[in-house]
Amino acid sequence: MTILSKPHDLQSCQKFHPWGKTCSSSASQIWIAVFLAGLKLYAPLFLVPALIFKRKSIQFLVQRTLPEILRSSVFLGTYAGVFSGAICLIRRIVGKDLKSMAAISGFFAGLLSILIEKKSRRSELALYCLNQAIEVVWKMAAARKLVPLFKNGEVLVYMIASSILLYFYQNEPDSLRSNMNGLLKFFIGKN
Structure with a gap:
């Protein structure tokens, strides 16, 4: 992805997607590849808890869990496809590469893809995306020597995030979703 942040010759988008002849076909191919990867990711992520904790029937899994797996996979595919297509679109509209x-x-990929997910999951996904965006901005700033890069800095971030989560679990459990409270109770025990 670092190649996307460096200016290139504007004659063709082939440098951004050499496997495809057009921007739209390349974005479609990215969508399909990420959708399939999303299925591999989300299937165990949704099925295992449904089987272990909820112990629901096959009918429940087909009616409830399968649509969630598909929706989340479409979300990921849409994010990646729109991101790829938007880069080419911006290059054509502006006529040059932009640093931003x-x-x-x-931003546009996140905005469009977040509308696919259920409203109850949007805040969680927004927090995840915010975390990823902060990490990317920090690493870009560190690569440009604007901020220091800490060795094992992700451990510090994990400790801070865990302490915030456990603070809310201990002091304000109603502010957490019920499944998060249940998961923490399962691993840590009651307050």
Whole structure:
């Protein structure tokens, strides 16, 4: 992805997607590849808890869990496809590469893809995307020597995030979703 942040010759988008002849076919291919990867990711993520904790029937799994797996996979595919297509679209509209092209494309990809997910999951996904965006911005700033890059800095971030989560579990359990409370009770025990 670092190639996307460096200016290129504008004659063709082939440098961005050499496997496809057009921007739309390349974005479609990315959508399909990420959708299939999403199925592999989300199938165990949704099925295992449904089987272990809820112990529901096959009918429940087909009616409830399968649509959630498909919706989340479409979300991922849409994000990746729109991101790829938006980069090419911005290049054509503006007529040149922008340093912020990836950020603008990511914003529009996130905005459109988040509408696919259920409203109850949007805040969780927004927090996840915010975390990823902060990490990307920090690493970009560190690569440009604007901020220091800490060795094992992700451990510090994990500790801070865990302490915030456990603070809310201990002091304000109603502010967490019921499944998060249940998961923490399962692993940690009651307050």
